[in-house]
Amino acid sequence: DIQMTQSPSSLSASVRDRVTITCRASQSISNYLNWYQQKPGKAPKLLIYAASILQSGVPSRFSASGSGTDFTLTISSLQPEDFATYYCQQSYTTPRTFGGGTKVEIK
């Protein structure tokens, strides 16, 4: 199985802060990397697919980059509605695996 490691596991930030989350794969996954946002009691929401493509309807303050084994998700100016848990997921092969999640909390 491909292991996905996210860091940090949690962070505290203020509104309008720039936030960066990293995700590392245990082997090369090309650009088969997706990012999701999940709020308590809600289903995950697709933010980014194919490492850097913004899903329709997702605000442009979200961006992502990377290929191979190292990936990042950036929120350029954190908004109140962005406090949530973020997961990366590799879709290079089965089993499709997720990172452990990064919880973004209010400072």
Added chain:
Amino acid sequence: QVQLQESGPGLVKPSGTLSLTCAVSGDSISSSVWWSWVRLPPGKGLEWIGEIYHSGSTYYNPSLRSRVTISMDKSKNQFSLNLISMTAADTAVYYCARGAVQGYYFDYWGQGTLVTVSS
């Protein structure tokens, strides 16, 4: 608008079998996408359970393969999850999701259903 809705029991006894159904609207279960199950155990991260293609091809997480079956009912436009020999470790919120064929990302999700394993 594509919508997915899980249904099934919220409580399963240890050693029992979980049967969940995902009703799909706004898309055909026969379209060229993957139909998937993902779960979120309390205090843990997301875990992919498995997926089924319109042809009936299935892929399962090796950690669950001996206990899981995913099937589809094209006449009802729905797909299902069966998980046998349930234990407390299977307590989780279970989600159904649609997976895009090109990229295998999950673009639509059901709201999720909490399944508790307890006597």
